[in-house]
Amino acid sequence: MHLHRQDSPTQAAAKPTAKMDEQGKFEFIKELGRGSFGSVVLARNTKTGEQVAIKKMERAHLQRYVESEILNHSQLRHPHVVQFREVFLSPHHINIVMDYASGGSLFGYVQSRNRLREPLARWFFQQLILAVDYCHRKGVANRDIKLENTLLQVIPGLPRPLVKICDFGYSKHDNRSVARSKVGTLTYMAPEVLQSRVYDGKTADIWSCGVVLYTMLVGRYPFQSNAGEGAGLGQEVMEMLKKMKAQEYHLPDSLNLTPECKALLKALLHPESEKRVKMAGIMADAWFRTDLPPDALNMNDKYLANTRPCPQSEAEIKNIVAMATNYNTNDMYAAQGMDQF
Numbered sequence: 472m473h474l475h476r477q478d479s480p481t482q483a484a485a486k487p488t489a490k491m492d493e494q495g496k497f498e499f500i501k502e503l504g505r506g507s508f509g510s511v512v513l514a515r516n517t518k519t520g521e522q523v524a525i526k527k528m529e530r531a532h533l534q535r536y537v538e539s540e541i542l543n544h545s546q547l548r549h550p551h552v553v554q555f556r557e558v559f560l561s562p563h564h565i566n567i568v569m570d571y572a573s574g575g576s577l578f579g580y581v582q583s584r585n586r587l588r589e590p591l592a593r594w595f596f597q598q599l600i601l602a603v604d605y606c607h608r609k610g611v612a613n614r615d616i617k618l619e620n621t622l623l624q625v626i627p628g629l630p631r632p633l634v635k636i637c638d639f640g641y642s643k644h645d646n647r648s649v650a651r652s653k654v655g656t657l658t659y660m661a662p663e664v665l666q667s668r669v670y671d672g673k674t675a676d677i678w679s680c681g682v683v684l685y686t687m688l689v690g691r692y693p694f695q696s697n698a699g700e701g702a703g704l705g706q707e708v709m710e711m712l713k714k715m716k717a718q719e720y721h722l723p724d725s726l727n728l729t730p731e732c733k734a735l736l737k738a739l740l741h742p743e744s745e746k747r748v749k750m751a752g753i754m755a756d757a758w759f760r761t762d763l764p765p766d767a768l769n770m771n772d773k774y775l776a777n778t779r780p781c782p783q784s785e786a787e788i789k790n791i792v793a794m795a796t797n798y799n800t801n802d803m804y805a806a807q808g809m810d811q812f
């Protein structure tokens with residue numbers, strides 16, 4: 472067992488209750504995941520019976536990225552992106568309602584199988600790339616692509632689950648200032664991000680996709696520090712950077728990876744961001760295109776044509792986020808014992 476969740480929320484045990492949000496629209500079923508922001512819960516729409524996932528972030532501890540997370544996610548509609556539905560306030564939380572991805576995460580899938588064979592890893596990688604390409608063409612760099620944020624949806628009749636990327640908590644839109652902040656998850660961070668240089672979030676996402684592909688195939692992370700426990704983060708980062716710059720990652724012969732697969736990995740994990748393979752290069756790659764459904768490459772054009780997939784306007788969302796920090800309202804609700812959800 473080589474994989475450990477990276478900066479993961481602790482998975483809490485399911486606690487079935489019949490709690491409702493205060494408008495009675497959603498009924499709480501169980502907790503799906505927990506992080507520093509709050510938790511993600513499975514809930515049922517009491518009118519339609521549909522199951523949804525709700526990310527509940529505590530209003531008292533809102534991350535500074537919350538507005539861009541919601542705005543960026545709300546612009547996206549794609550078969551391989553968890554669908555955003557709406558955002559609403561409850562007395563103590565801001566709640567992001569999304570489609571429920573019932574198949575767990577790609578992290579759990581790989582962990583339970585140790586590693587994946589090339590055709591299966593390619594199946595997931597193709598969908599991840601289609602999702603990331605779509606987001607990039609919508610102007611959104613995710614900046615936290617990882618196995619843990621790649622969820623799966625089991626579709627009856629399909630032999631393998633489908634990928635749905637989630638978590639736009641660190642996402643950045645093109646028309647905001649250049650990226651400089653060291654955000655994301657260490658193990659998946661491109662060298663230029665680790666070095667806190669000015670970087671392009673989209674190119675950094677391609678590196679993270681390379682880490683995902685490597686980890687699916689090998690069952691361990693490509694660049695890890697050997698610094699023992701107690702070594703500072705600085706030392707760990709320096710060691711990782713040294714390995715990244717030398718492209719020093721291990722591909723055991725026993726895996727029998729094809730030369731085409733190894734070549735793509737090398738191009739994805741190129742330490743110089745300017746020389747790293749671009750999205751168009753991945754799409755044109757023969758290994759990537761193997762077994763790709765014929766219409767898959769055109770699919771993104773179709774989804775890009777849908778300019779406003781969310782029924783809530785940008786102004787409405789901004790207003791809800793602004794209201795989220797209005798603690799007078801919050802206290803008023805709490806005083807009435809209304810925080811039932």
Ligand SMILES: Nc1ncnc2c1ncn2[C@@H]1O[C@H](COP(=O)(O)OP(=O)(O)OP(=O)(O)O)[C@@H](O)[C@H]1O
Nearest residue numbers: 478480503504506511524553569570571572637638
């Ligand atoms: N739409 C969804 N359907 C099913 N499960 C979900 C969904 N969204 C999130 N989860 C679960 O909740 C967990 C936490 O969600 P999310 O990744 O958004 O939180 P996070 O704490 O910001 O994550 P991280 O710490 O990795 O950045 C996920 O790892 C996943 O297991």
